Amino acid sequence: MxxxxxxxxxxxxxxxxxxxxxxxxxxxxxxxxxxxxxxxxxxxxxxxxxxxxxxxxxxxxxxxxxxxxxxxxxxxxxxxxxxxxxxxxxxxxxxxxxxxxxxxxxxxxxxxxxxxxxxxxxxxxxxxxxxxxxxxxxxxxxxxxxxxxxxxxxxxxxxxxxxxxxxxxxxxxxxxxxxxxxxxxxxxxxxxxxxxxxxxxxxxxxxxxxxxxxxxxxxxxxxxxxxxxxxxxxGGAAPVIVDDSVAHAKVIPPLLKGGFYHSGQVCVSVQRVFVPRAELPDFAAELAAGAEALTVGDPTNAETQCGPLIRPAEVDRVESWVDAAVQGGGRLAAGGKRTGSTLYQPTVLVDPPDDADVSRKEVFGPVVCIYGYDDVDAAITQANALPYAFQAAVFTDRMSWADYCVEALAASAVMVNDHTAFRVDWMPFAGRRQxxxxxxxxxxxxxxxxxxxxxxxxxxxxxx
CATH class of the missing domain: 3.40.605.10 (Aldehyde Dehydrogenase; Chain A, domain 1)
Structure with a gap:
């Protein structure tokens, strides 16, 4: 065989x-x-x-x-x-x-x-x-x-x-x-x-x-x-907590890289982003614009930033998860469509339901979900609510705020002002829980x- x-x-x-x-x-x-x-x-x-x-x-x-x-x-x-x-x-x-x-x-x-x-x-x-x-x-x-x-x-x-x-x-x-x-x-x-x-x-x-x-x-x-x-x-469903003190320009580029690198097929890919509710519309629009600007296509081309998913069945799965999240009340800010048997657009979902697959499971595809929060403790509770705990991230200009989130987040590593998929090969790399x-x-x-x-x-x- x-x-x-x-x-x-x-x-x-x-x-x-x-x-x-x-x-x-x-x-x-x-x-x-x-x-x-x-x-x-x-x-x-x-x-x-x-x-x-x-x-x-x-x-x-x-x-x-x-x-x-x-x-x-x-x-x-x-x-x-x-x-x-x-x-x-x-x-x-x-x-x-x-x-x-x-x-x-x-x-x-x-x-x-x-x-x-x-x-x-x-x-x-x-x-x-x-x-x-x-x-x-x-x-x-x-x-x-x-x-x-x-x-x-x-x-x-x-x-x-x-x-x-x-x-x-x-x-x-x-x-x-x-x-x-x-x-x-x-x-x-x-x-x-x-x-x-x-x-x-x-x-x-x-x-x-x-x-x-x-x-x-x-x-x-x-x-x-x-x-x-x-x-x-x-793997996991990596969370990111964004403070209202930090400029969006410092956050959007690393999230685009951490969320859509290898079309999200990374065990610590950015998946769940929590932002202050008052900033949610602008933040979502900016992240969506960045996602839509990414070049999707043949991975052997030097211009390509997002290639295919590994097999057609994975596109079927991601497509069904996104469709179900939208039907459940989530808003599609970018993407949400397949463009080939193994190509799926970089997708940004806003406030998908807590019980949706995209909120509960590892997507392992080019999908980033954004949730608005009114209280950072509530955001941390939601971030910690899954049976997975790997790498997490915090974006802020306040070190005290970063310290608070670092201690509260269930993760083996917390990146401050960097995306969750950051890794060098000599650092410890470990998943907690499942x-x-x-x-x-x-x-x-x-x-x-x-x-x-x-x-x-x-x-x-x-x-x-």
Missing amino acids: TWQVLNPYDQECIGSVELVDWPQIDRWLDEARALHEDRQARLPAHERIAILQRASVLMRERAETLAMQIAREGGKPIIDARVETSRAIQSVELCIHELFASGGREIPMDLTQAGAGRKAYTFREPIGPVVAISAFNHPLNLIAHQVGPAVATGCPVLVKPAKDTPLSCKSFVEILYEAGLNEDWCRFVPCSDEVAEKMVTDPRTAFFSFIGSARVGWMLRSKLAPGTRLALEH SGLGTGGIGYTMADMSEEKMVVVNAPSSVR
Whole structure:
């Protein structure tokens, strides 16, 4: 069996990958466990560093090819695909940096009489075979965030890409091979969902890294073998609180970027914006004008700012959610129409009903909702009312107001005067509640994929 890879813009086939069956994965899991258990087979840090350094060089040499591949298989505008490629290269280099910065620590023993005469220190060991399942929306950098740390920490890794975007993953794995990594340390594993579940829940899997839907992630977590560690990265419905002290000109541009970047197909995309009710008409008109000015179309064109959704069914879903919100009393300020099988206009909805899907669920499409508020505490309560909590944002010229909102918002990170989708690859990145479990970011993932071991030495101070 094969996966046919379609360009989401025109639905043309641009490639295919052969699916891997369970007997092959079963052999690879045996191989991965044996590699981990054979301490003589483990790659020393200097070899891992050299492999990652060579991989970084190869990626830089092929940066434009990698970016175009992202645009063609994932629909991300080429201007943003180039940024993703640059970030993926930096992610690999961050793995190297973390290896240089990593190390153990001394544990003081003589704090009580019981520990006197002893010395203790820690060091880290690879956790074991890693199974990674990734999402389509950042097909190269997400893979770098999952596979790079596994290679860096010395863990064998099996990686299953998203069905829609396997080519970038395949390219990254092949670059690692070309850089000197033996294939038994990293396996490209496109496979059916049933086979993937069997691989994830196998007791030989020591660590499970998942980026995707909450429904699938939490389901797989419930089936893990005893002892398997994991990290889950899901999505949310990111809230933004706007103060009446801040000029709209400081708010509209970042909201346009954070809401319509990759046509909203980002787990921390701006979705729910709360503005003072007196400012709602003007604010909505300005955001709508900005949305209507965005260029929608072929992601390989340099002028395109919003590309297609990943597949036609996603446009059907977004269209139905927006239509239902309008029928329920929400006002359409911009967009609200499909312009092709996978193209949907950047859309601004004003005061959609609280029980509408666009208000309660992650849209994962080019839709930003604006709500008027009379009291900031009421806005914060509404922002916190969902079972998701990831990144949030506050726009204000008053630091005291920002501090108040930062403390009150249910979020793992709050951006002040920036959009919710801001991220650099070394910062902690984590969802609360149903939005995830564990912390992403290169250094944090490397810590997850390794285990600290402590040594306590009974070392009397005198040899007499």
